[in-house]
Amino acid sequence: MFRKLVAAIVVLGIAAAAAGWFLSAPEHLPEEVVANLRAGDAGRGELIFWAGGCASCHAPAGAKGEAKLGLGGGQRLDTPFGIFVAPNISSDPRDGIGAWTLAEFADAMLKGTSPEGKNFYPAFPYTSYARMKPQDVSDLFAFMQSLPPVSGKAAGHELGFPFNIRRGVGLWKRLYLDSAPVVPEDQLHGDTELSILNRGRYLVEGLGHCGECHTPRNAIGGLEKTLWLAGAPAAAGEGKVPNITSGEGGISSWSASDIAYYLESGFTPDYDSVGGEMVSVQENMAKLPASDREAIAAYLKAVPAH
Incomplete structure (x- = not known):
């Protein structure tokens, strides 16, 4: 009986290892x-x-x-x-x-x-x-x-x-790893044209990867998408990356034009200036067409508040 139990454990271990090896294999594009x-x-x-x-x-x-x-x-x-x-x-x-x-x-x-x-x-x-x-x-x-x-x-x-x-x-x-949008169209609010919101969503969720810093992570480093852009502990060093939704402690007092101007100039509505790791991000955003900065701003005002 003992030998059968050991054999079963070995077989299960081998099967688990094989499954783990298969599931952890790097994927390639179709x-x-x-x-x-x-x-x-x-x-x-x-x-x-x-x-x-x-x-x-x-x-x-x-x-x-x-x-x-x-x-x-x-x-x-x-x-x-x-x-x-x-x-x-x-x-x-x-x-x-x-x-x-x-x-x-x-x-x-x-x-x-x-x-x-x-x-x-x-x-x-x-x-x-x-x-x-x-x-x-x-x-x-x-x-x-x-x-x-x-x-x-x-x-x-x-x-x-x-x-x-x-x-x-x-x-x-x-x-x-998921290529689907984080925020579905039906969860974006406001009266901005959907084409503009989708462009902003593409820039924020994809190219700009804003959620990588502004969204909290769980114990194994996965983004807590139910708190999308709600702010998070800084990945490196001390401090917190701010909430950039219209929720409490976020940017509810900022208008879309305030956000777009901040991305262009580095100046906040309170006449403060961009600092820390956001400096390089803002400098990058300043190189984009004004329409892209406006689309980013429209998306940030349209996402669910946290």
Whole structure:
């Protein structure tokens, strides 16, 4: 009887391990999506680059002007899960992503999967980028490949057990990697045209990945979408990232034009100025067309208040 029990436990253990291995496997884009990827437009890709905030993490800390286009990585993000180091994503073919194909880049952006078939850690906000349109991914890739190469690989992440088991991220992705919008159309309120709200939703939920900082996370790092944009503890360091809904403690007193002007100028309605990590975000948003900043503002005023 004892032997049968041990054998059953071993069989169940093997089955559980096999299931875990299968479920944690990195995913790739469907073949039909890859087949329909078209060469991008670098001019359009530049706007997507700024909306996506690529330079905020991958350029040197505090970089200004042309230095923001040197994407050699190296910035360190100290989180409760360990220290993540932004990699080199310049066009350098050896140390950056210069040798990547468009399909590999799209896999990274939309599925969080590396060219080597490994799961990326979600410090890279692909859970938001997963909502991007494939053509925008192509355009972004075209622009990034036009930027100067930067030699030198960034340092590796500094993670303890179990977070250093990269394969396990695949199970996490099963729970939290979703290309569907966070806020359905029928939950957006106000009288703004739906086309404008949808553009704002795309920029906030996808390209701008605003929820990655402004939404609280659970114990395993998943976004608490029932508290979408309601504010959260800062991922690195002390302090809190503010509530940017119209709920109590949020931006209820700000008009849509106040928000749009803040994104353009960095000045609040109270004549204060942008500070902290939001500085680089605001500088990126200032490079977008006014219509995009207005769409972001309209969306933030339309989302459920928390």
